[in-house]
Amino acid sequence: MNQSKLYISPSVVIESMRDNGYKNTAYATAELIDNSIQAGATCVRLVCFEKYKTRGKQIEQIAIIDDGKGMPSDVLHLALEFGGSKHREDEKGMGKFGMGLPNSSVSQCRLTEVWSWTNPEEILYTFLDIDKIKNKELESIPVPIKKDLPEHIKQAFNGEIPNSGTVVLWSNLDRLHWKTSKSIKLHTEALIGRIYRRQLSEESKYNENRNPLRIVFQCYEFNDLTKSYLEISSESFKANDPLYLYSDTTLPHLPAPLSKVSAFAVKDFKNIEVEYEEGKFSTVTIRTSTIKPEVAKILRSTTGDKIGSTIWGRHMKKNIGLSVVRANRELDLISDYYIADSNYLDRYLGIEVEFEPVLDQFFGVTNNKQSANKIKYIPLDVLASEVIDTDGKTKAELESEYLDYLSEEAPVDAKIADINSKIKQMIVDAYNSIKSIGFDGLKNTSDNVADNSKIPTDPVNIQATKAESNRAEEFEIEGDEAEPDVEGIKELLINEGMPEEEVEKTIQEIITNNLKVKFEYRDGLDDFFDIASFQGFTLIRINTAHSFYSKFMQNANEDERNLLNLCLAAWGRMEKEVPPNIMKECRNTRRRWSNMLEEYLGEAVE
Known part of the structure; x- marks a missing residue:
């Protein structure tokens, strides 16, 4: 008797299927929000669960939670199959391809769990586990079983589980683009707000006969004393309209008397x-x-x-x-x-x-x-x-x-x-x-300033800017996404006596080269180097009157000088990332080290 075989072995191809082209985690979560909207949800929650680890807080799990119509057992069983979703039958629906749930999930995590219900008394559960598929412990999606929601998921509903809904929970997050809830929110809110601007805005024609959709970002932090998660933030996303035809968007309110007018x-x-x-x-x-x-x-x-x-x-x-x-x-x-x-x-x-x-x-x-x-x-x-x-x-x-x-x-x-x-x-x-x-x-x-009149800049400024941007991808802080605070930089340079023409040239150099970090050499500083941090920009000044400059940097070759500058840029980034309560101590440490460096060099041969 011939035994039928699978056309494709899941254990062989599952890792390859993870490289499915999602630009980042925000786009992957949007796939799940599509499913929620198509299921008639009025509220979708994007929830991050964090724990403290060696390198600080990191996300342990991400959940997408909705109050849509939920899925019966047969539909839920199909939902985690690639191409198995019933959405393929809806020609005008967002999720027509039937790939969104598994495709987006495996691009970010190794374990995807789904709970869904059309009646809160009978919550169904199934999962997609990459490790079990690779180890040939699973060859297909398990048939849904009755299983209650985890306590921390119930908590995210604020105590009231809707009559129907779905929860998708990502764990073993090995491919997240950002590691903290703060970074997820910073990168996600503008994109999610833009993708779903019609659903989120009260002024949209899409919402003429319905209430606007709510998409809520929630963050929970694990408490080691109570061994439970505590909510630390909850905020609804606003529409981000690139056509600026709505007034209830992320664009700051216009000045009076146009504060409630579209731009x-x-x-x-x-x-x-x-x-x-x-x-x-x-x-x-x-x-x-x-x-x-x-x-x-x-x-x-x-x-x-x-x-x-x-x-x-x-x-x-x-x-x-x-x-x-x-x-x-x-x-x-x-x-x-x-x-x-x-x-x-x-x-x-x-x-x-x-x-x-x-x-x-x-x-x-x-x-x-x-x-x-x-x-x-x-x-x-x-x-x-x-x-x-x-x-x-x-x-x-x-x-x-x-x-x-x-x-x-x-x-x-x-x-x-x-x-x-x-x-x-x-x-x-x-x-x-x-x-x-x-x-x-x-x-x-x-x-x-047109492209052909771009003001030249030192290559190390470009290199430090790239390093800063790469760091911000994983450990973003407030202000990383902002344009440089031009007015603040101008004020500092003018107060320090820089000629106005030179100030304008410096500003143009920063803007035309999209600099986030710039090095400047000058005398008259108290320390070997000084750091001035602005919104979206860091200015690192190196003291040409310091003995370390005259005894080493001045005579170093370009590669050696650039390496040292990048070390100083790393220190500058560290100062920006530390909590406010120890920022002053970091600056004092920089000053003490600078003075100590002067002492140790002493009469060193130049």
Whole structure:
């Protein structure tokens, strides 16, 4: 008798399946939030459970908890199978691919446990354990059994378990991008707020006949005395709208009397019909928005600088790009789709393309729902030059002739090229309308410097900036994501007597090179080196009058000097990371060491 065999051995391929292309932990959690929304949840909780370890607090578990309709046993059994979800049957749903729960989970952890119920008296449980699959202890997802929720999960519900819902719990977190709840929140809130802006905003048309969705970030810390978890924070995410058409978002309230007004208004929109099957059509919508003249005017009145340097301008800079929206949630923000202006006036316009899941194949949507591969800007005249004669033809003629060529040879590609061309033209129109406002004040200090006039900087500044950014990926602190505090740096340098022209040059050097760390050599300091920390920036000054500088650094080669500078940058980062109660002691230690260094060098031969 022939015995059937599995087409693919789970124990062999499970590790390979973990490399599924999620950009980071925030995108992986978004997959689970999709499932919760599709299940009708009104509240989704992203919960981190932390414990103190040798290197400080670290996340032990992450849970996504919702009050959706829950899953009966057969649906729950399928939910952890790759491609087994019932969501595949919903053509317009967010989670159509049926891969989200297992795909996102294995990308972050080795153990995924799921509880779900349609009746709180009968909570069902199953799991996906990578180690057991690798050891051939499991060949398939276990049939769900009745199992009560763990006590710390019950606690996250604030004492009231809903009539139906689902809990996904990640443990053995070996692939998290960030190790602490603070870092998870800092990296997640802007992204989650942007992805689900329509669900979160009260002003969204999506919520006209329903209450806005609540997505709550909660953090629990393990108490060694009580052997239980205690809640240390709970905060609801706000919408983050790159088109700035809502007023209830993460954008700080505008100055009075515009505090309850949206910053942008709709500039234009286009609807394009696409045939995805014979006789079946779906609509693609492109819309643009631009800053309101009255908003630009009132923001300019708040600063002696350009409005790009205000808190509102810095927020807008982080949302530059084409927002790709599918099933009322954002897939991607393509920051370099088509930048109309090297001076970043683009921050004052929004652009969005929206389509239904039936067009996934048409636009090349990936199964992890992070991008649509066919939405990209490539100049049509460049493509035309590869297939048609270009001699003596204008750019417009080339584009038109190329689209005619595609319509005959590849109709689908022609439609995609036409949509991309329309997106680009709408960006240009929106950009031109901003220029016509006549506010030169739209440009901030950094915007006035074009790429070809970038001020040179010492390579060690770049190297230290990269090291700082890498450190922040794992141990982020408040201010890491912020733009450098230009005004604070200016004030320090001017107070120290630096000429105004030199101050401006230094500021431009920092901005045009995106520096987070900069070294400066000067005399008159009390110690061998001094650290000035600002929001998003660290200035390290080295005392050229100190004996260590004259007896070593001045005569060292470039590599040796750079290595020492990086050691000082590491000290500077350490001072920024330590708790406030020992920060003063760290600075005193730096001062004592500096004085001691002077003593020990003494009469050392130079």
